Amino acid sequence: MYYSATVHGRQVRFADLRTLMAKASPKRAADELAGLAAESAVERAVAQQILADVPLRQFLEQPLIAPEHDEVSRLILERHDAAAFAPIASLSVGEFRDWLLADNSDLSAMANGLTPEMLAAVSKIMRNQDLIAVARRCRVITGFRNTLGLPGRLSTRLQPNHPTDDPRGIAASIIDGLLYGSGDAVIGINPATDNLGNVRRLLELLDEVIQRYHIPTQSCVLCHVTTAMELMHQGAPVDLVFQSIAGTEAANRSFGIDLALLGEAKAMAEALNRGEVGSHVMYFETGQGSALSANAHHGVDAQTCEARAYAVAREFSPLLVNSVVGFIGPEYLYDGKQIIRAGLEDHFCGKLLGLPMGCDICYTNHAEADQNDMDTLLTLLGVAGCNFIMGIPGADDVMLAYQSTSFHDALYLRQVLGLRPAPEFESWLNRMGVFDGANGLSDHSAKTPLLSRLSALIA
Amino acid sequence: MSTRDPWFELRRYTQARIGQGRAGCATPTAAQLEFQLAHAMARDAVHQPWQVEPFAEALTAKGWYPLQLATAINDRQHYLQRPDLGRCLDQTSRDSLQMLDLPASDVALIVTNGLSSTAVIEHGLALLTAVVAAYADCSLSIGPICLVPNARVAVADEIGRLLAAKVSVIIVGERPGLSAADSLGMYLTYAPQPGKTDAERNCLSNIRPPAGMDYHTAAAKLAYLTQQALNRQISGVGLKDEMGETALTGNSDLVIRI
Numbered sequence: 001m002y003y004s005a006t007v008h009g010r011q012v013r014f015a016d017l018r019t020l021m022a023k024a025s026p027k028r029a030a031d032e033l034a035g036l037a038a039e040s041a042v043e044r045a046v047a048q049q050i051l052a053d054v055p056l057r058q059f060l061e062q063p064l065i066a067p068e069h070d071e072v073s074r075l076i077l078e079r080h081d082a083a084a085f086a087p088i089a090s091l092s093v094g095e096f097r098d099w100l101l102a103d104n105s106d107l108s109a110m111a112n113g114l115t116p117e118m119l120a121a122v123s124k125i126m127r128n129q130d131l132i133a134v135a136r137r138c139r140v141i142t143g144f145r146n147t148l149g150l151p152g153r154l155s156t157r158l159q160p161n162h163p164t165d166d167p168r169g170i171a172a173s174i175i176d177g178l179l180y181g182s183g184d185a186v187i188g189i190n191p192a193t194d195n196l197g198n199v200r201r202l203l204e205l206l207d208e209v210i211q212r213y214h215i216p217t218q219s220c221v222l223c224h225v226t227t228a229m230e231l232m233h234q235g236a237p238v239d240l241v242f243q244s245i246a247g248t249e250a251a252n253r254s255f256g257i258d259l260a261l262l263g264e265a266k267a268m269a270e271a272l273n274r275g276e277v278g279s280h281v282m283y284f285e286t287g288q289g290s291a292l293s294a295n296a297h298h299g300v301d302a303q304t305c306e307a308r309a310y311a312v313a314r315e316f317s318p319l320l321v322n323s324v325v326g327f328i329g330p331e332y333l334y335d336g337k338q339i340i341r342a343g344l345e346d347h348f349c350g351k352l353l354g355l356p357m358g359c360d361i362c363y364t365n366h367a368e369a370d371q372n373d374m375d376t377l378l379t380l381l382g383v384a385g386c387n388f389i390m391g392i393p394g395a396d397d398v399m400l401a402y403q404s405t406s407f408h409d410a411l412y413l414r415q416v417l418g419l420r421p422a423p424e425f426e427s428w429l430n431r432m433g434v435f436d437g438a439n440g441l442s443d444h445s446a447k448t449p450l451l452s453r454l455s456a457l458i459a
Numbered sequence: 460m461s462t463r464d465p466w467f468e469l470r471r472y473t474q475a476r477i478g479q480g481r482a483g484c485a486t487p488t489a490a491q492l493e494f495q496l497a498h499a500m501a502r503d504a505v506h507q508p509w510q511v512e513p514f515a516e517a518l519t520a521k522g523w524y525p526l527q528l529a530t531a532i533n534d535r536q537h538y539l540q541r542p543d544l545g546r547c548l549d550q551t552s553r554d555s556l557q558m559l560d561l562p563a564s565d566v567a568l569i570v571t572n573g574l575s576s577t578a579v580i581e582h583g584l585a586l587l588t589a590v591v592a593a594y595a596d597c598s599l600s601i602g603p604i605c606l607v608p609n610a611r612v613a614v615a616d617e618i619g620r621l622l623a624a625k626v627s628v629i630i631v632g633e634r635p636g637l638s639a640a641d642s643l644g645m646y647l648t649y650a651p652q653p654g655k656t657d658a659e660r661n662c663l664s665n666i667r668p669p670a671g672m673d674y675h676t677a678a679a680k681l682a683y684l685t686q687q688a689l690n691r692q693i694s695g696v697g698l699k700d701e702m703g704e705t706a707l708t709g710n711s712d713l714v715i716r717i
Contacts, residue, residue: 033543162473163639163665164672169473175466176477192665192672196699224696256658256696293542294656329634331542365501365635366539366574371494394476394486394494399665401636403498406476411484441481451466458472 001062003050012046017054018064021117022301023047024124026341030289030302030332048125052094056085059117065298065308070249071259076115076311084113093121100134107138111314111354116247116307119349123303128341128380131348136385138351142319143278144239146184146216146424149356149387154419156391156410157322157358158183161399165192167205171457173393174209179451180407181434181441182391184425185320185358186240186283188220192399199223200236207237209457213432213450216276216424218319220283225257225265232268240283240319241269247286247308250296259315266316277424280319285360286310287324288342289332302332303342307349314353320388321355323347325377326363327402336373339363343377347384358388362404371395371403378405382413389413414439461487474638474670497637504640506535509572509579509608517584523591524603528552528618532609545611547653548618552607556621564602566594566685567624567651571610573644575632578667581641582674586630586666589678590645597682599689612646612660619651626685626694627651633664642667645677647684649694659695661688 003020004013014020022036024047031037038044060080067073082089088096088110100107100122123131141149148155160173170189177183187209189202199221206219220240223231228241243262246252252259262282269281291297291305300308306323313321323346326339333339343359350357361377363369378389395406413419420426420439429435433448442448460482467478479490486494511527518525529552531544538545548556570587572579587604594601602622607614612629619627626649633642644664648655661684665671688694 029540033541160475162475163642163667163670166472169475172469172472173475173477175469176464176475179464179466193663194699226696227699230699254656254658330539334540365498365637366505370498392475393473394479394490396476396494396497396637398474398636398638401634401639401642403637406486408479408481408484408486411481415484441484455466458469 005046005050007042007046012043014047014050017058017062018300020047020051021064021121021124021304024051025301025303026124028302028332028338028342029330029334030292033331034292034297034302036299036301051121052092052125054093054121056088056091056093056096056118059115059121064117064300064304065248072247072249072252072308072312075259075315076308079112079311079315080115081112084110086113088113094125096122097125097130101130104137107134107352108140108354111352114352116311116349116353117304119352120304120307123345123348128344131344132380132384135348135351136383139385140351140354140356140387142280142356144218144275144280144319145277146422147277148185148319148422150423152418152420153422154382154386154410154413155185155388155422156182157185157320157388158187159190159390159392159397159404160187161190161397163192163399165198165202167201168458170202170205175451175454175457176393177391177407178215178454179434179448180391180411181421181429182407182410183215184217184422185388186218186220188222188242188283190222190400194223194227196227196230199227200231200234203231203236203238213453214428216428225261229265229268232272238269238272239274240281241265242283242285244285244290245309245312246290246294246296247305247312248291248296248298251291251294251305252312254294254296259312262316280317282316282318283320284313284318285322285324286313287328288346289328292332293328303345306346310350310353310355313355318356320358321350322358322360323350324360324362326367326369327360329364330367333367335368336363336370339367339369340373340377340380344380344384347381347386356387359386360390360404362390362402364402374403374405378409378413379416382417382419411441494637501635501637501640504575504577504635507576508535509576511606511608514579514583515606518587518604521588526603526605528556528605528607530607530610530614538609542611545609546613548607548614553621556618561602561622563623564600565625565689566599566601567605567615567619567622567627568601569605569607569615569618569627569629571607571614571629571631573610573631574634575640575642577635578632578641578643579630582643582667583630586643586674586677589674590681593678593682594685597686599682599685613655615646615648616651616653616655619648620653624651625649626688628681628685639667639670642671645681647681647688647694649688649692661694661698
């Protein structure tokens with residue numbers, strides 16, 4: 001079935017729904033690299049007009065990627081809840097946008113009635129302010145040793161990476177982060193190598209820090225899921241199981257995973273029963289362009305593939321989902337403008353699907369972006385109600401060689417928007433004298449007993 | 460006006476920007492300007508081209524046989540925007556490899572500047588020397604050393620296949636960070652051929668002495684992984700790096716700094 005319209009006497013025609021979706025996407029390098037992008041601004045605008053008239057139902061009737069060939073497509077269709085979908089079942093994409101903006105109810109009841117493709121479609125005809133206004137009405141609350149995602153709260157992943165996984169170097173960054181009030185979403189290390197013994201040492205270091213100082217947070221070493229499974233089998237202290245995921249079966253295969261494997265890992269982590277206030281044990285990371293990078297996009301645009309990854313995440317009730325938005329590089333998101341747009345789209349699509357969305361607000365040194373662009377996205381996502389952001393010393397990850405947000409950046413956002421850490425973690429910061437009881441760093445943080453106690457980690 | 464962090468001295472344990480102090484919630488002016496300068500240096504490193512000729516001459520002087528190959532990439536900007544073209548050889552290089560008709564080797568060894576010419580200029584020759592020695596120690600044969608400017612990791616699949624190597628190894632300049640614009644990575648793929656996925660590769664990264672991994676450790680780990688890949692006929696996530704530190708004892712240079 002093709003789609004067409006006549007504009008100023010000229011007929012514009014799109015071969016199928018996925019072509020229409022790609023052509024209607026706001027301009028980005030990934031779709032240009034894949035040869036899917038609109039060839040002119042007018043072609044894009046016309047595609048958006050035609051897309052607005054497409055009934056939402058059509059995304060159920062005409063899957064963009066055939067379910068016979070893709071387990072993610074099968075998952076999306078099998079999990080679709082017709083009752084939750086009923087209130088919007090008769091709407092077109094454009095009417096759905098109006099409905100979202102006019103309504104002011106809690107959108108969480110809608111999550112299981114929506115599919116990634118419906119949300120990707122509507123996001124393509126939404127402005128940045130629309131994406132913010134609607135997403136901030138979705139609160140997604142999760143828990144492990146603390147409660148994440150509550151209204152008025154913003155959490156951070158403390159990311160203390162080190163180029164050689166040196167435990168003292170990592171401990172130094174953890175101390176810095178905790179004394180700046182960071183780390184309630186997770187203290188999460190990207191290991192320099194996936195070596196089993198190395199990952200286990202790091203897990204034990206994090207477990208010791210959390211246990212010794214009674215920190216209401218959780219740890220993660222971001223190794224491959226199979227490494228985490230092997231380590232759980234060996235009895236290592238695994239709080240959260242991490243995995244990068246994508247929106248097609250073939251892209252996931254390129255990551256060495258499938259749905260069954262993720263299910264197995266989740267069951268193993270749940271059985272360890274290490275949570276206190278909740279039992280969400282999965283931590284997923286995603287990013288626009290991953291399916292294209294794996295040559296596994298099936299002609300579907302990068303943003304729609306990304307939204308499909310959230311259907312994968314949703315199946316496993318994660319504690320945290322992190323769109324690592326500018327990490328993959330300028331061949332996917334060329335500049336600050338594209339990174340900002342993608343960050344808002346990802347947060348919107350993830351939240352409406354019912355996910356605890358955070359964002360690694362970041363860029364690489366080969367992208368046309370800088371810290372000012374990150375300030376903009378940081379502020380916008382704070383307004384949009386993002387669950388968590390990264391906290392990295394000075395915003396500079398010395399292991400992964402990219403820039404993200406710093407401990408200072410989180411303090412800025414807390415100050416200008418009045419956002420507080422997760423409640424259990426906030427109480428701990430106040431008790432330890434790191435925070436002043438009024439959501440700010442204590443003037444006397446220099447003298448906090450926590451510093452001398454934490455220094456024992458390095459001695 | 461700005462507050463110093465009393466844990467400033469912890470900076471001796473890491474290059475990370477810890478203990479920066481603060482002015483209100485922000486970083487103090489000096490730290491902010493230092494960051495800006497580091498970003499400027501990284502930006503410049505990305506756009507610097509790799510002069511491959513002097514590198515090839517240095518290899519020849521060591522008695523090795525470098526092969527200079529090319530992708531279809533024209534310049535650095537083109538390289539950044541077209542990773543697909545960086546993943547395969549141009550037709551001339553493909554033809555010349557096919558015509559070589561060399562005996563098959565265990566390992567195809569490839570070097571590219573990737574995202575940092577600085578890295579390959581600073582560390583490329585020393586790392587190659589360590590890798591060649593490590594392979595000689597375990598009696599593994601290597602083919603001609605292929606130098607391919609402006610390539611991506613997957614170019615090793617095509618080259619490995621054309622050389623009929625059992626394993627391909629590519630040394631690549633990693634993308635510059637603020638603290639490190641000179642880091643090399645190595646990717647190993649068993650049974651290389653176009654279409655291999657990243658899950659089928661093993662990676663060693665942050666090779667950048669003295670701050671990152673040193674050449675001998677990297678070469679020893681690579682030789683170990685190569686032997687494991689050959690024995691088990693697999694690479695990637697199925698091949699875990701289970702090399703304990705004990706395997707590295709006997710040479711003080713090889714002790715991993717933990």
